[in-house]
Structure formats: C-alpha cells, structure tokens
Amino acid sequence: MVTISDYGDFQKMAKRNVMVSMLGYSAQKLFRGARERMVSNVLSNLHKSVTADPHSPLNFRDVYITELLGLSLTQTLGEDVSSVYVEEFGREISKDEIFHVLVHDILMCAVMADWREYFPYLRWIPNKSFETTLFTAEARRNAVMRALIKKQKERIERGEARTCYMDFLLEHNSTPLTADDYQMLLFLWESILGSADTVLVSTEWTMYEIAKNPDKQELLHQEIQEVCGGRTVTEEDLPRLPYLNAVFHETLRLHSPVPVLPPRLVNRDTTLAGYDVPAGTQLMINLYGCHMDKRAWDSPEEWAPERFLGGEGFEVADRYKTLAFGAGKRICAGSLQAMNVVSVAVARLVQEFRWALREGDSGKEDTMQFTALKLDPLHVHLEPRGRV
Numbered sequence: 001m002v003t004i005s006d007y008g009d010f011q012k013m014a015k016r017n018v019m020v021s022m023l024g025y026s027a028q029k030l031f032r033g034a035r036e037r038m039v040s041n042v043l044s045n046l047h048k049s050v051t052a053d054p055h056s057p058l059n060f061r062d063v064y065i066t067e068l069l070g071l072s073l074t075q076t077l078g079e080d081v082s083s084v085y086v087e088e089f090g091r092e093i094s095k096d097e098i099f100h101v102l103v104h105d106i107l108m109c110a111v112m113a114d115w116r117e118y119f120p121y122l123r124w125i126p127n128k129s130f131e132t133t134l135f136t137a138e139a140r141r142n143a144v145m146r147a148l149i150k151k152q153k154e155r156i157e158r159g160e161a162r163t164c165y166m167d168f169l170l171e172h173n174s175t176p177l178t179a180d181d182y183q184m185l186l187f188l189w190e191s192i193l194g195s196a197d198t199v200l201v202s203t204e205w206t207m208y209e210i211a212k213n214p215d216k217q218e219l220l221h222q223e224i225q226e227v228c229g230g231r232t233v234t235e236e237d238l239p240r241l242p243y244l245n246a247v248f249h250e251t252l253r254l255h256s257p258v259p260v261l262p263p264r265l266v267n268r269d270t271t272l273a274g275y276d277v278p279a280g281t282q283l284m285i286n287l288y289g290c291h292m293d294k295r296a297w298d299s300p301e302e303w304a305p306e307r308f309l310g311g312e313g314f315e316v317a318d319r320y321k322t323l324a325f326g327a328g329k330r331i332c333a334g335s336l337q338a339m340n341v342v343s344v345a346v347a348r349l350v351q352e353f354r355w356a357l358r359e360g361d362s363g364k365e366d367t368m369q370f371t372a373l374k375l376d377p378l379h380v381h382l383e384p385r386g387r388v
C-alpha cells in the first residue's frame with residue numbers, strides 16, 4: 001500500500017495513482033457532488049432524529065459513519081452500498097458491519113500488544129490468542145473486500161464504467177492489475193480505510209469542542225451568517241471563513257487523528273537536536289508531544305481556535321505549524337479531501353443546529369484504536385436554528 005511501503009518507485013507510482021484518480025486537486029472536483037450529497041444526507045438524518053425525539057441525546061457517530069463510508073465507497077468503488085452478501089460469512093452484512101470489519105477492527109488490531117516484542121528471546125513461544133485475533137481480522141477484511149469488489153467486477157463486465165479509483169487502476173495502472181489481484185484489494189482497502197477513519201475522528205472531535213464551547217460556536221455561526229447569509233455553505237466559501245479554518249486546524253492540533261507519525265528510517269549517520277543518530281535507526285515522531293509542547297504553544301491543553309487567526313507576526317505558514325498531516329515526501333495524500341469534507345460538514349452542522357453536549361459528557365476525552373478515535377461516541381442535544 002502507499003502508507004506502509006518504503007519510499008521508492010513502487011510507493012511513488014502508487015501515490016501518484018491515488019492522487020490523480022481521487023485525492024489530488026483536479027480529481028477532487030470530480031467527487032464534489034458526492035461530498036455534498038454526503039453532508040446533506042447527514043443533515044437530513046439528524047433533522048429526522050431530532051423531529052422524532054427532540055429531547056433525547058443522539059449519537060452523532062452512528063449517523064455520520066454511514067454517510068462517510070458511503071462517500072469512501074463511491075470514490076473507491078464507484079458505488080455506495082447499503083449491504084453486501086459475503087460468501088465466507090454466508091449472509092448479507094449491513095453498512096455498519098462493513099465499517100467495523102474494514103476500519104474499526106483492523107485499527108484496534110494495530111494497537112494490540114504482543115508481549116513477545118518485549119522479550120525477544122522468548123519469541124519462539126506461540127501467542128495463540130494474539131495471532132488468532134489478528135488473522136481473523138485479516139481474513140474477515142479480505143472476505144468483505146472480495147465481496148465488494150465482486151459486485152463492481154460484475155458492473156464493469158456489463159460495460160458500466162464509473163469515475164472511481166478501482167476503474168482507474170484497472171485502466172491506467174503502470175503495473176497491470178486485475179480485479180482479482182490481492183494487490184488491487186489492498187489498494188482499494190487502503191483508500192476506504194484512509195478516507196473513512198481519520199475524517200470521522202476529526203469531525204467528531206471538532207463537533208465535541210464546538211458543543212462544549214458555546215461562545216466559540218456562536219462566533220463560528222456569526223462568521224458563517226456574515227459570509228453566506230441564508231444560503232448553504234459550499235467549498236467555494238472556505239477561503240472566506242477564517243474562523244472555520246482556525247477551528248479545523250486547532251482541532252487537528254489538540255486531537256491529532258494520527259498521534260504518532262509512521263516510522264522514518266535514518267539512512268545515514270546524522271545529528272538531530274544534539275543527538276548522534278546512527279544509520280539504520282527507526283525514528284518515530286511523537287505528534288501528540290509536539291502539539292502539547294508548552295514551549296511552542298500557550299496553554300496547549302486548551303482548545304483555542306484564535307491561535308490560528310493571526311494577529312501580530314502571523315504568517316500563513318503558521319496554519320501548518322501542526323504536523324497533523326505529517327511532512328515531507330510522505331505527507332498525507334488526503335489532506336485536501338479531509339479539509340473539504342470536515343470544514344463543509346462542520347460549517348453546515350453549525351448552520352443548521354445549535355449544539356450542546358449530553359449532560360455529564362464534558363471532559364470525556366479518552367481515545368481508542370490506532371487513530372485517536374473518541375472512546376465515548378459523541379452524544380449531543382441538537383436544536384434546529386430554523387434557517388430560512
């Protein structure tokens with residue numbers, strides 16, 4: 001896959017493919033309709049839930065995941081599906097289960113510890129439960145991916161081409177792939193995982209902070225009103241919404257979806273911050289540590305979007321002072337998509353509703369899994385703003 005391959009010709013080719021077909025500036029324009037549909041569906045489902053039961057808190061994650069996964073599937077495979085029949089399971093599985101098998105279960109595996117890592121001389125002892133969990137998750141992931149791909153293979157065989165990553169890979173890849181190749185399965189799975197997970201993590205944390213900080217929520221709403229009046233926020237409005245942009249970057253600082261960057265290999269002896277680092281060392285950059293460093297940020301534990309608004313000595317590059325998307329040649333391929341989806345979703349969610357946390361939920365900020373998913377799903381009270 002792009003993310004875990006060493007830097008080299010294969011990785012460069014794979015990253016180019018994903019940028020050209022899906023995540024780069026021009027490709028993003030092709031999926032704008034799908035992104036708009038996704039946000040509109042989230043809003044209409046939230047309205048339905050609030051109308052049906054205005055007083056109970058609702059689970060934001062449940063509503064958002066379904067539509068976000070729909071967007072990932074549309075971009076990756078050309079079709080959103082509400083369920084799929086998985087031969088190995090002998091049954092049809094729902095979208096919720098697809099998300100769990102393809103995203104959540106694997107990311108939980110990524111943080112499982114194998115005690116043998118700490119005692120390498122005992123590596124010969126089998127760790128059956130660890131291996132069983134891992135191989136089961138992998139087998140289930142493969143089964144669901146094969147089922148999703150099979151459906152699209154049939155579509156392609158019927159002559160129905162779609163604008164999506166899978167069709168692009170089949171037509172353009174410099175190393176020819178077929179729909180049945182395991183390499184194809186991995187590329188497509190990486191795309192679904194990448195676009196569904198981190199965007200969920202960052203949207204949920206943003207809405208948590210917004211619901212927790214009513215004054216800042218009103219500042220954001222005021223900015224949206226001034227720029228857009230009664231009309232719906234679109235991606236074109238983003239450059240004229242500096243507070244929204246600050247909310248996005250501040251949330252990525254305080255709740256970085258990827259708290260530790262994937263490892264770097266030091267390829268020659270070097271000196272880093274006064275330390276001699278020999279060639280062959282693996283380095284992992286602790287983003288959480290960088291973003292909470294008191295020497296770099298005033299009161300780093302506070303959610304304060306204002307710090308990204310400028311003032312004296314402000315430079316545009318400061319907005320990228322967080323390393324939330326990584327840096328250098330391996331910088332995140334999906335940062336534009338993340339910004340488009342999260343910013344427009346947040347703006348429209350605030351445009352439509354006044355947000356408040358469920359009683360007693362302020363301060364529930366623990367995380368789980370490989371990316372910093374909120375441990376307790378966000379539960380909120382929503383009051384429609386009655387926009388004209």
Ligand code: HEM
Nearest residue numbers: 002003194195198202257258325326327330332333334338
């Ligand atoms: C807020 C959302 C996101 C955050 C915070 C994020 C963060 C990151 C980080 C920290 C890295 C590692 C960068 C490094 O090692 O320097 C990365 C890599 C990557 N991300 Fe994202 N990401 C996000 C959204 C997305 C989306 C929507 C996609 C779309 C599929 C995506 C696809 C990738 C890919 C393919 C790589 C590997 C790039 C490479 O190895 O060259 N990301 N991301």
